[in-house]
Amino acid sequence: MFKKALFFTLVAAITFASCSKQLKTSEYSAEINREFTGDLAYETTSFVEKYWRVVGNTGFDKSVYFIAEHLEKAGYVLEENATDTDVLTYRIEKRPLKRPTWESVDAKVMILGDDKPLLQHSSNRNMIAMYSYSTPKEGVTAEVVYIKDLKKLASTNVKGKIVFAETSPGRIYRTAVQNGGAVGVMTYNNPGYLQPEKNTTSIQFRSISLDTVNKAWGIAMSYAAKERLKSKLSQGKVTLTVNVATKIYNSEELTIVADIKGQENPKERLVFSSHIQEPGANDNATGVGVALEMASLTAKFIQEGKLAPKRTLSFLWGDEIVSTGRYVKEDSIRAKDIKWGISLDMVGEDTEKTGGTFLIEKMPDPSAIWTRGNDKHTEWGGSKMKLDQMKPHYLNDFLINRFKAQGKLANWVVATNPYEGGSDHVPFLRGNIPSVLFWHFTDQFYHTDNDRIDKVSQTTLKNVGTTALIAAYTLINSDKGTAQEIIKEITTAATERLQEELKQGKLAMQKGETLDLQITIINTWKDWYVSAINSTSDMVSDSSVLSAVQTAAVDQLQKTAEEMIRALKE
Structure with missing residues (x-):
């Protein structure tokens, strides 16, 4: 009876898939806009953001198993149970952690007499510096020493x-605790872009070194707490009682990978790639959630016969940079066939x-060398790059065009920034794999305990x-026609860029910069775009x-x- 029922189920599924109309590239936008609701992405974000997530701890692992x-x-089969005919598979990779994991439990700091x-902790869950140990249950009561000049810390009796x-x-822990014998440290250093005088309760998460000898602790402070403590100190001696409860234990590292197998070039x-670790909602429960809904909707389209990917589409959730770096490095055969990498952060x-x-965040292009005009680094910051660090490829402008189109459709602001690094796009780029970062900045709640749902x-x-x-469906199903359309887009983008650099070059010369430098900049952009045009060969088997x-x-x-250079010389 079971075999018979299974047979008819399979026949029905195959018949439905074969009768369904596959989406054309021109239909991707309308269909995905209709089907991608954001419900699962939001539900996932709400689940994940409840936990203070460090690789190997309770919240991190619960997030993996939620995914x-x-x-x-959605129809994915655990890889170890899959057959050759399964298109949708996933696996959970497990590795022993080299050092213990950590999680915060509770904390409270009281000023004696208040x-x-x-x-x-109930209102400031970032207050405990990562890798702090617990205090005794009754807490630690001790006098506070305010070190205004850090150069004097080593010579002060603490x-x-x-x-x-x-x-x-982390900057003062060794000197204060390991060398000076302090029982713990209290610090404040929220950067200006967090607007601390406005967001007075925000605390950016911090860490100290894992100290198995002293087993001490660090407390990060909000602007309000810092000001209150300084006010008390101005009145005389201050004693604090600090209660900290944390867990430090051996664990394993989990990485979860989902694959949608390509039918022609698997x-x-x-x-x-989206990282699970970090304690916030936007950073990066949102990346986890968006990736999960993307993977789930793709499964639905495949089951309905609307999508038959030529190439494989993969989703990776893990420890930022570490998991992605391993994915790129550990299998050189797999790595050489990773054509594109995108970080959701x-x-x-x-x-x-x-x-x-x-x-x-664009792949390294000349705007990361000469940042001018509408190109601007974020408050996160970026270093000036060199010519040999450039990564010319069509991916930049291809994605910018797709997102600008969605921005116009949805009345949504989309912008770009020159390469800065710091997320899961970095390991791809280090492996010479075209990669960009999708993100937001400035964020006045970045890395703080006010980054909530x-x-x-x-x-x-x-x-x-x-x-x-x-964008993904277009790329994994790309062919000669796709490449030709992208070449047109790249040519248009290149022309616009050269015209902009002519404008910026004239302004720069008015400020005293040399003609030779402006010619160099135009030629560098030209060369970058020439390589970007030629990079479209990766969409076809015969270039x-x-x-x-x-x-x-x-x-x-x-x-x-040449026209731009002539115009510069006039």
Whole structure:
């Protein structure tokens, strides 16, 4: 009876799939916009953000198994149980951690003689510096020593006392505790972009070194707590009672990977990476949630016969940079066929609350060398790059165009920033794999305990997930026709860029910069775009089918660059 029922179920599924109409590239936008609701992305974000997540701890692992549960609901098969015919598979990779994991439990700081806590974990869950040990149940009571000049810390007697300084706890922990005998440290150093005088209760999460000998602790402070403690110290001696409860234990590292197998070139793939660790909602429960809804909706389209990917689409959730780096490095055969990598990090912001703008952080292009005009680094910051660090590729402008189109459709602001690094796009780029970052900045709640679900917008989750899928389906099913269309887009983008650099070059010369430098900048952009045009060969098995179109585009670009240089010389 079971076999018979299974047979008819399979026949029905195959018949439905074969009768269903596969989506054309031109139909991706309308269909995905209709189907991607943001519901699962928001539900996932709400679940994950409840936990203070460090690789190997309770919240991290619960997030992994939440993802696994929903992948199975969507039709993914655990890899070890899959057959060769299974298109949707997932696996959970397990590795022993080299050092213990950590999680916060509770904390409270009281000023002796006051009834109101200076800080308490229930409202400031970032107050305990990562890798702090627990105090005795009754807490630690000690005098506070304020170190205004950090150069004087080493020569100050802090034994048995609590050191308070305006810096990071990790910076003074060794000198204060390991060398000086302090019982713990209290620190404050929220950067200006967090608007600490406005967001007075925010605490950015901090860490200290794992100290199995002293087993001490660090407390990070909000602006309000810092000001209150300084006010008390101005009146005389201050004694604090500090209660800290944490867990430090051996664990394992989990990474979860979902694959949608390509039907023609399964070894070639696009990989979306989103990290689970970090304690916030936007950073990075939103990336986890968007990726999960993307993976689930893709499964639905495949089951309905609307999508038959030529190449493999993969989703990776794990420890930021570490898991992605391992994915790129551990299997050299797999790595050489990763054609594109995209990092989903801080992708659900309610920008009216956070102040951030959705950004595409570009692969290294000349704007990371000469940052001018509309190109601007974020407050997160970026270092000036060199010519040999450039990564010319069509991916930048291809994605910018897809997101600008969604921005126009949804009345949504989309911007870009020059390469800065710091997230899961970095390991891809180090492996010479084209990669960009989707994120938001500035965010006045970045890395703080006020980065909660109320700062997340389901509309933003939908816009990012929708557009990322539109781009992904286009890439994994790309062919000669796709490449030719992208060459047109790149040629247009290159022309606009050279015209902008002409404008910026004239302004720069008015300020005293040399003509030779402006010519260098234009030629550098021209060369970058020539390589970007030629990079479209990775969409076809025989690059000769694109040579005529590429040559024509390069010739046009060369002429445009020459025109710009002539105009500069006039």
